[in-house]
Amino acid sequence: MNRTFLFLQIAVLFGENLCFSQNYYYDYDGSGNRTLRTIALSKSTRSSDDTKKTKEYMEKIENLEISLFPNPTSGEITVKLKNLDVATSSAIYLFDNTGRLLESRTELHEENLFDLSGFSRGIYFMRIFAGKHKIEWKIVKE
Numbered sequence: 557m558n559r560t561f562l563f564l565q566i567a568v569l570f571g572e573n574l575c576f577s578q579n580y581y582y583d584y585d586g587s588g589n590r591t592l593r594t595i596a597l598s599k600s601t602r603s604s605d606d607t608k609k610t611k612e613y614m615e616k617i618e619n620l621e622i623s624l625f626p627n628p629t630s631g632e633i634t635v636k637l638k639n640l641d642v643a644t645s646s647a648i649y650l651f652d653n654t655g656r657l658l659e660s661r662t663e664l665h666e667e668n669l670f671d672l673s674g675f676s677r678g679i680y681f682m683r684i685f686a687g688k689h690k691i692e693w694k695i696v697k698e
Contacts, residue, residue, distance in 0.1 A: 592617070617689045624682065628696035631673035635684065637666055644687040651681045672697050 583592035612625035621638040635648060650659040650670060658675070661668065672680065672695070680695040 613693055615691055617686060617691070620686055622684060622686075622691060624693055624695075627693070628698050629672060630698045631671060633670045633672060633682075633695060635668040635670065635682070637664055637668065637686075640664060640666065640686075646684070646686045649683045649685075651683070653679045653681070 582590050585591050611627045612623055613627060614621065614623045616622070619639045620641070621636075623636045623638075625634055627633065637646075640646065646664050647660060647662045648664060648668060648670075649657060649661075651657055652675075658680070659670065670682075675697055677697050680697060682693045682695055684691045684693075
């Protein structure tokens with residue numbers, strides 16, 4: 557079984573201007589064994605006039621590295637798929653908070669851009685299927 561251990565070391569290089577936080581998420585198989593650990597790294601930058609938060613969510617499944625940013629967004633959201641195997645069936649689906657499918661893509665590239673500017677403010681869900689794996693993120697549209 558291929559296990560990936562991620563050691564994250566954060567060095568504060570820019571004084572009080574950068575703040576980081578981490579969220580951990582776990583997936584389990586039917587027997588209760590942990591099969592995946594996801595670390596979501598959040599970075600917020602502070603300036604003297606305003607506070608701006610930018611979040612990038614990253615997950616690694618086998619060789620595929622998936623990142624989604626910015627979240628929250630006011631318009632566009634980018635999904636990067638590094639080391640995507642074109643032979644593996646994969647798709648991205650965007651749903652609103654009622655479960656209605658808003659957009660689906662089966663032809664994926666290394667960088668996939670979704671424009672949410674035509675949608676109202678609220679919560680959206682993005683599901684990414686890569687082979688037998690499914691990942692879901694909650695997206696906040698401001």
